[in-house]
Amino acid sequence: xxxxxxxxxRIGLYGVGLKAYWSQFEGLKNRLVGYIDFIEGxxxxxxxxxxxxLVDDETRGRDAGEFFNANNVDIIFMYSATYCTSSCVxxxxxxxxxxxxxxxxxxxxxxxxxxxxxxxWLAHCGACxxxxxxxxxxxxxxxxxxxxxxxxxxxxxxxxxxxxNTAQRPEAIKAWQQIDDWCKAAGVKRMLGKAxxxxxxxxxxxxxxxxxxxxxxxxxxxxxxxxxxxxxLEKHFKDISDYEVKQKVEEIERFFVISGDSPSDPIAKKPTxxxxxxxxxxxxxxxxxxxxxxxxxxxYYYHGTGDNYYERLQGGFIVGHSLLTASGIPxxxxxxxxxxxxxxxxxxxxTGGSYTEIVGTDYxxxxxxxxxxxxxxxxxxxxxxxxxxxxxxxGKKGSGVSVEANVKTGAITTLGVTQTCDGNLKMIISEGxxxxxxxxxxxNTSTHVKFPLTPAEYMDKWFKEAPTHHCAMAVxxxxxxxxxxxxxxxxxxxxx
Numbered sequence: 001x002x003x004x005x006x007x008x009x010r011i012g013l014y015g016v017g018l019k020a021y022w023s024q025f026e027g028l029k030n031r032l033v034g035y036i037d038f039i040e041g042x043x044x045x046x047x048x049x050x051x052x053x054l055v056d057d058e059t060r061g062r063d064a065g066e067f068f069n070a071n072n073v074d075i076i077f078m079y080s081a082t083y084c085t086s087s088c089v090x091x092x093x094x095x096x097x098x099x100x101x102x103x104x105x106x107x108x109x110x111x112x113x114x115x116x117x118x119x120x121w122l123a124h125c126g127a128c129x130x131x132x133x134x135x136x137x138x139x140x141x142x143x144x145x146x147x148x149x150x151x152x153x154x155x156x157x158x159x160x161x162x163x164x165n166t167a168q169r170p171e172a173i174k175a176w177q178q179i180d181d182w183c184k185a186a187g188v189k190r191m192l193g194k195a196x197x198x199x200x201x202x203x204x205x206x207x208x209x210x211x212x213x214x215x216x217x218x219x220x221x222x223x224x225x226x227x228x229x230x231x232x233l234e235k236h237f238k239d240i241s242d243y244e245v246k247q248k249v250e251e252i253e254r255f256f257v258i259s260g261d262s263p264s265d266p267i268a269k270k271p272t273x274x275x276x277x278x279x280x281x282x283x284x285x286x287x288x289x290x291x292x293x294x295x296x297x298x299x300y301y302y303h304g305t306g307d308n309y310y311e312r313l314q315g316g317f318i319v320g321h322s323l324l325t326a327s328g329i330p331x332x333x334x335x336x337x338x339x340x341x342x343x344x345x346x347x348x349x350x351t352g353g354s355y356t357e358i359v360g361t362d363y364x365x366x367x368x369x370x371x372x373x374x375x376x377x378x379x380x381x382x383x384x385x386x387x388x389x390x391x392x393x394x395g396k397k398g399s400g401v402s403v404e405a406n407v408k409t410g411a412i413t414t415l416g417v418t419q420t421c422d423g424n425l426k427m428i429i430s431e432g433x434x435x436x437x438x439x440x441x442x443x444n445t446s447t448h449v450k451f452p453l454t455p456a457e458y459m460d461k462w463f464k465e466a467p468t469h470h471c472a473m474a475v476x477x478x479x480x481x482x483x484x485x486x487x488x489x490x491x492x493x494x495x496x
Contacts, residue, residue, distance in 0.1 A: 008047035009186035012073035017083035026121035046183035065095025068313025148174030193222035201302035203335030321375035351474035352380035371446030416471035
């Protein structure tokens with residue numbers, strides 16, 4: 001199975017101080033550098049960190065901006081270690097336009113008031129210059145984000161006269177969760193800027209919400225769209241060996257449960273040996289196609305006239321595309337490129353991301369039933385997905401093997417990517433709970449999802465945001481993570 005390498009962000013870091021302090025208060029500078037180094041160590045879990053050190057005058061600020069530009073950072077964390085004039089930090093962000101996050105994280109829960117000198121106090125007054133910074137950045141048109149809380153060290157530096165072990169304090173845990181989210185969001189931005197999305201075939205005719213402006217997507221997200229044809233797939237298909245098919249069948253049998261006939265739907269039956277072998281052969285070809293073009297995601301749809309050869313090929317798409325989706329190469333049907341982007345964002349954030357739409361509404365359970373035919377993200381499945389043979393793909397041409405599954409019980413988040421009337425992308429985000437209730441046995445994925453609102457109230461709000469009729473379903477409650485990702489991508493977001 002193919003796997004895609006995880007893209008990690010390039011992280012900029014610096015701390016602030018005032019040069020006049022260093023000669024006045026012995027040891028203060030080294031103490032603050034120690035805090036910055038601690039932050040560097042924590043950030044390094046998320047990517048390569050470029051630590052400039054202290055910015056304490058306007059010249060150092062300019063040097064820092066050039067340093068971050070030279071290292072092509074995706075995000076900059078500024079640690080507000082002590083008071084610093086805003087003239088020191090403004091040049092950093094005038095020169096380097098990477099997104100800025102200010103860290104206002106005090107080392108201790110409280111100071112030792114009876115013994116604290118001015119030099120000791122200055123190591124705890126990081127909040128003091130933050131209003132000055134934000135005021136100046138606002139007037140300069142520079143956006144900044146702020147994380148407030150405790151530094152979260154697990155031991156107290158020798159120079160300190162108060163307890164600085166705050167690692168288990170909720171104010172530190174929450175602050176570092178926010179920082180982690182910002183790092184992950186920066187990783188998504190870098191990933192999309194290098195991503196290659198394949199588009200195979202065309203849109204499902206008449207689904208106007210699916211139609212996408214390739215140039216708009218490239219311009220706003222940085223991704224590349226590679227247009228591929230069915231003949232690009234077929235050239236790999238015709239050269240596949242029986243041994244490759246056998247290996248792929250074994251892989252399919254490890255991932256899926258092979259169904260019997262559906263008790264409720266006469267077109268959903270146990271897959272035949274011929275259907276399984278055909279799907280396995282197509283899956284090998286799909287993997288080779290992805291490898292040839294070094295694709296990070298694939299959007300597809302094909303229909304032809306009569307029972308032509310390409311149509312028979314697409315009849316075997318679902319199993320292979322599900323395997324690719326599980327390997328970090330999400331595949332979206334019906335030509336829905338925008339939802340493929342949503343799936344890729346979810347996958348890059350390690351939250352899954354399965355192609356979904358409204359299947360139905362259950363007013364007794366108070367749930368929306370979400371799912372779709374076609375590929376499913378196996379890694380977020382509630383148990384092994386089931387493969388069913390389909391006599392016909394509903395609303396589409398062709399037949400073959402389909403996936404029937406539902407998402408793990410517990411927290412989920414849906415992420416839709418749509419386009420507004422002014423041509424800009426927008427994320428629509430909803431958190432809910434996946435529940436285990438009876439589902440259809442028609443060869444489609446379907447999951448009961450309970451949102452905080454009633455189904456009717458939820459649909460009132462969701463439809464008003466003009467979504468596409470598909471979205472990605474991710475595991476976990478991720479609204480904060482997704483909104484941070486939208487922020488760094490400079491696209492709007494709304495929570496429903």
